[in-house]
Amino acid sequence: MGLLKKVVSGLRLFGINPGIFMTSLRGLRFYFKDLSELKKQKGTDELFPFGRKYPVLGDRHSEAGVMSGHYFHQDLFVARKIYEARPIRHLDIGSRIDGFVAHVATFREIEIMDIRPQTSNVKNIIFRQQDLMQLPEHLNSSYDSISSLHVIEHFGLGRYGDPIDYYGYLKAVQNITYMLKKGGVFYFSVPIGPQRIEFNGQRVFSVKYLLQIFKDDFFLKNFSYVDDAGDLFENVNMPKGDIERNYGCQFGCGIFELIRQ
Numbered sequence: 001m002g003l004l005k006k007v008v009s010g011l012r013l014f015g016i017n018p019g020i021f022m023t024s025l026r027g028l029r030f031y032f033k034d035l036s037e038l039k040k041q042k043g044t045d046e047l048f049p050f051g052r053k054y055p056v057l058g059d060r061h062s063e064a065g066v067m068s069g070h071y072f073h074q075d076l077f078v079a080r081k082i083y084e085a086r087p088i089r090h091l092d093i094g095s096r097i098d099g100f101v102a103h104v105a106t107f108r109e110i111e112i113m114d115i116r117p118q119t120s121n122v123k124n125i126i127f128r129q130q131d132l133m134q135l136p137e138h139l140n141s142s143y144d145s146i147s148s149l150h151v152i153e154h155f156g157l158g159r160y161g162d163p164i165d166y167y168g169y170l171k172a173v174q175n176i177t178y179m180l181k182k183g184g185v186f187y188f189s190v191p192i193g194p195q196r197i198e199f200n201g202q203r204v205f206s207v208k209y210l211l212q213i214f215k216d217d218f219f220l221k222n223f224s225y226v227d228d229a230g231d232l233f234e235n236v237n238m239p240k241g242d243i244e245r246n247y248g249c250q251f252g253c254g255i256f257e258l259i260r261q
Contacts, residue, residue, distance in 0.1 A: 023057070024057035026061060027060060028057055030057075030060060068229075068231060069230040073226050073231075074253060075095070075096060075100035075103055075149065077224065077232065077234070078100060078147055078187045079104050081187065082104055083104075087145040087184075089142065089143050089144050089145075090104070090143065090144065091112070091146045091147075091179065092104070092110055092112045093112075093114075093132055093146065093148040093151060093176065094112075094115075095147060095148060095150070096149070097118075100147070101125060105123070109125075109126065110126070111128065111143075112127050112128070113127075113128045113130040114127075115132070115162050116161065131162065132172045133162065133165055133171045133175070136178075141179070141180070141181045141182070143179055145184055145187065146179060146184070146185075148176065148187075149187070149188075149189045151190075153191055155169045156168020156171075157199060157200045157203070159202075169203060173213060177217050177260065181260065183259065183260060184259070185258065186256075186260065188255070188256045190253070191251055192225065192246050192247070192249050192251075192252045192253065192254040193206070193246050193250045193251050195209060204251060205254070206246055208244060214256070214258055218260060219259040220258055220259075221258065222235045223235070223238055223254065223256055223257075224236060224255040225252050225254050226253040226255070228250055233247075
């Protein structure tokens with residue numbers, strides 16, 4: 001079993017997903033059976049001629065969409081909080097544009113920063129290209145709230161073309177603190193579990209260490225998390241035992257709502 005997991009992980013590094021492949025094979029017989037039936041029903045009708053073949057082989061065996069996992073829950077959860085809080089000026093750093101940023105842009109203006117370029121122009125989204133490991137001095141105390149969801153674990157690992165920096169995540173947190181007004185809100189999420197670097201994908205943080213990082217500059221308003229099964233637990237209590245064992249997560253997602261002191 002250990003060897004099989006290594007093989008599967010190795011294939012995924014090169015964009016090959018064995019699970020999707022096997023599901024597609026399962027759907028292949030339905031594809032040819034249904035195509036034959038459709039041709040039979042079409043007969044000589046020319047209203048809809050056949051174009052190029054476009055097999056979609058796995059959808060019949062999947063659920064009706066995905067409503068679990070880190071990104072689904074954090075994007076919806078934090079967007080709802082921003083809707084309720086109605087900050088004057090909100091900045092997002094690196095979060096998923098086709099998830100969280102899109103949610104927020106449906107009801108308000110949002111500024112976004114990323115180390116990578118962005119050429120699209122979309123209503124309510126203002127883009128700035130910025131390496132957050134470098135201090136943006138012109139933005140001192142500029143924002144009422146800042147979000148960074150599933151992002152800071154990548155800083156300094158080179159995955160997105162950023163320079164290698166072992167302490168890149170700390171520099172990012174310091175610079176975000178610098179940009180946030182006193183009393184402002186920082187919505188923050190990263191993978192949680194036994195602390196490690198999975199180079200060059202991400203870091204995984206222990207909850208205890210994250211609390212140490214924030215204790216001098218922030219007050220923790222609440223903590224939520226997505227567990228290894230992909231389920232969200234909102235505004236949970238934080239007893240020492242749960243903190244020490246990272247709420248049972250090996251690769252969960254901790255979601256922090258922090259107030260700048």
